Amino acid sequence: MSLPPGFLDELRTRISLTQVVGRKVMWDTRKSNQAKGDMWAPCPFHQEKSASFHVDDRKGFYYCFGCQAKGDAIGFVKETENVSFMEAVEILAREAGMEMPARDPGAQQKADRRGQLVEVMEQAAQFFRLQLKTGAGAEPRAYLARRGLTEAALERWEIGLAPAGWQNLWDHLRGKGVGEDLIIAAGLAKPSNKGGKPYDTFRHRIMFPIRDARGRAMAFGGRALDPSDNAKYLNSPETELFDKGRSLFNHGPARAAAGKGQPLVVAEGYMDVIALVEAGFEAAVAPLGTAITETQLQLLWRISDEPVIALDGDKAGLGAAMRLIDLALPLLEAGKSLRFALMPEGKDPDDLLRSEGAKAVQAVLDQAQPMVQLLWQRETEGRSFDSPERKAALDKTLRERIKAIRDPSIRSHYGQAIKDLRWDLFRPKKQPRPATGGNWGAKKPWRGGKPAPLPASDSAKSSLLAAAGDAAETHMRVAVILATVISAPELILEFEYRLEAMACTDRDHALLRDVILRHADRAPDDLRAAIAAAAGPDALENLYRLRHVAISPCMRKPGDTALARMTLTEELAKIETRRGLYAEVAEAEEEITGLADEAVTWRLGQAAEARSRSYRIELDNGSSGAVVAKNGLALDKSDVEYRDKVFDNIDFTKGGRSRG
Structure with a gap:
């Protein structure tokens, strides 16, 4: 069976040689560098203890320095599985998710034709390069010089010129004996609608050869010299050689540079890539004038685990980044991601290099954001969330x-x-305390030394005992909340953020809460099994056995979602209110410790008065000690009593010290 041209090339780009070989060897972690795809192991083809078998994942080849075995992924599968060439291809194609093509008797002829097309493209590249050196190339050379390209750079990138005439390249290639069908098939000329000679695809443009990963010319990109031209940049049409959605500009050299440790930088255009490489960022590529495709993204990840997407600092550049996020999210794997470096507004990498130099570009690359940060920015920037x-x-x-x-x-x-x-x-923002004139509203500067401790009065001891009792009560409330949400998992999403903010001083409670939150987006039916796997088979039984849990409403009436919702609302509100209460008291105590400042005591008095106003309460007739605050949150009488004890124990006329 013969394979169509390009099938094996695509197969090799989709598979990882490290993964293929890794099934048969044990890597030497001391010698290997997984980040660079440079892996070493004892050779699977001969008996040895040292790691002389080398895999270069980026180039896709292996070599043994002991027995001289060498090859690619297909050859490795063929040798280790004792299968034929086609069987090895089929094995790897299945792993890569590629369908084996139907039998193609003319595959060899097509391969020969691809070779002929490559040769035509090379002749065209030579023609364009010569044209740039003629008198007609004076204006383009001056333009390129203004863009900072030296003679050496022009040679390195094989930059050329397509003359302004209609059939310059056509006549040149026909004079070399190249067939008309090959010129048109290579995308270098187009048939005339008027029945005359075909005309050149590229006219009056600066030409950039586009080569595949193996360095073969497959297409051209042309930059218009006429400002009024309809297309500033023009790529070759898609041909038997060129599929722009599966190609990258500067693919081969960038892969080699990334293999030496340079970060992979993805820019938008040819000039950006050329400028980056000339400035020392040699692992730079561009997606050939289109949005990055899934295939191109996979090619990028074959070169580097975390490419840096360097986009223009304008609305279009940011829009391209956002589209790429949507493409990349379903394809993410462990260790495979993207980072985004946004250039200053109105500049691309080439502009920034010419105006501020390589250090400025490096600074932008160093500040590249992870993809999750840009996703968050897209959904929140410029929007208000006041409801x-x-x-x-x-x-x-x-x-x-x-x-x-x-x-x-x-x-x-x-x-x-x-x-x-x-x-x-x-999160709630801490409001600044009001000033009353002068510096009374400001904190006194710390002058060193330890503050004098408050006297250990009976009322202070009572406060400590109250705090200890509060911790025990909060612990009980947390147990009821966890049992309730486990019995009604359909409420997890509704209370997700309040559960997340709930402090759990008990390790078992914290573990249960974390398992519950991890299943907020998953099937509720899996929750109990997940708890058993994470906390043990007795975790739920131990929770339900607690007396204060067993008598809670959700346990007495299982399946009542409305009752469970009401229980969660009330218990969470009590915990949140009490937490705010003690935080405020603790802050007040910290402020007054060791101070006898009139401004501080005045502010504490004002805070106490304001706090009393905010907690005007009315007893619920017939309730068992419950108190309803004006904000609708349920408080126990113990909450109010504790608050009153603490504030009654502070003598605001004596520097805020406790009454002795």
Whole structure:
């Protein structure tokens, strides 16, 4: 069976030689460098103890310095599995998700034709290079010099000129005996609609050869010299050689540079890549004038685990980054991601290099953002979240984005990162204390030394005992909350962020809470099994056996979602209110310790008065000691009593010290 041209090249780009060989060998971790795809192991083809078998994953070849065995992934499978060449190709194609092509009797002829087309492209490249050196090339050479390209750079990149006439290249190639069908098939000329001679595809343009990963010319990119031209940049049409969605400009040299440790930088155009390479960023590529495709993304990940996408600092550049995020999210794997370096507004990498130099570009690359940060920026920048409905809409949007990630581990980490960012955005901001004139509203500077401790009065001891009792009561409330949400897992998403903010001083409670939160986006039916796997088979039984849990409403009436929701709302509100209460008291005690400043005592008095106003309460008739605050949160009488004890124990007329 013959394979169509290009099939094996695509197969080799889709598979990782390290993964193929790794099934048969044990890597020497001391000698190997996985980040660079430079791996060493004892040779699988002969008996040895030292690691003389070398795999270069970026180039796709292996070599043994002991027995001189060498080859690529196909050859390795062929030798180790004792199969034929075609069987080895079939094995690897299945792993890469590629369908084996139908039998093609003319495959050899097509391969010969591809070779002929490559030769035609090389002749065209030579023609363009010569044209740049003629008198007609004076203007383009001056333009390139203004862009900072030296004679050496022009030679290195094989930059040329397509003359302004209609059939210059056509006549040149026909004069060399090249067939008309080959010139048109290579994308170098187009048939005339008027029945005359075909005309050149590229006219009056600076020409950049586009080569494949093996260095063969397959297409051209042309930059217009006429400002009024309809297309500033023009690529070759797609041909038997060239598929722009599967190609990268500067692919081969960038792969070699990345193999030596340079970061892979993805720019937008030819001139950006050329400028980056000339400035020392040799592992630079561009996607040939289109948005990055899935195949190009896989090619990038074959070169580097974490390419840096260097985009222009304008709206179009940011839009391209956002589209790339949507493409990349479902394809993410452990260790495979993207970072985004946004150039200053209105500049591309070439502009920044010419205006500020390589150090400025390096600074931008060093500050490249992880993809999750840009995803968050896209969904939040320029928007207001001043209502619960808007916050809920943000949560829904982000949840949908994260669901696109197929890898469950990465999806979990993205969810946690988004929660952290969300907390930073929505957490309550500490309000500055009001000043009353002069410097009374400012804190006194710390002058060193330890503050004098408060006298250990009976009331202070009572406060400590109250705090200890409060910790025990909060511990009981947390147990009830966990049992309730486990019995009604459909409420996890509704209370997700409040559960996340709930402090768990008990390790078992913290473990249960974390398992519950990890299943917020998953099937609720799996929750109990996940708890058993993480905390042991007795974890739930131990929780339900607690007396204060057993008598809670959700345990007495299982399946009542409304009752479970009410229980969660009330218990969480009590914990949150009490936490705020003690935080405020602790802050007040810290402020007054060792001080006898009139401004501080005045502010404490004002705070106490304001606090009393905010907690005007009315007893609920018939309730068992419950108190309802004006803000609708349920408080126990013990909450109010504790607050009153602490504030009654402070003598605001004597520097805020406890009454003796």
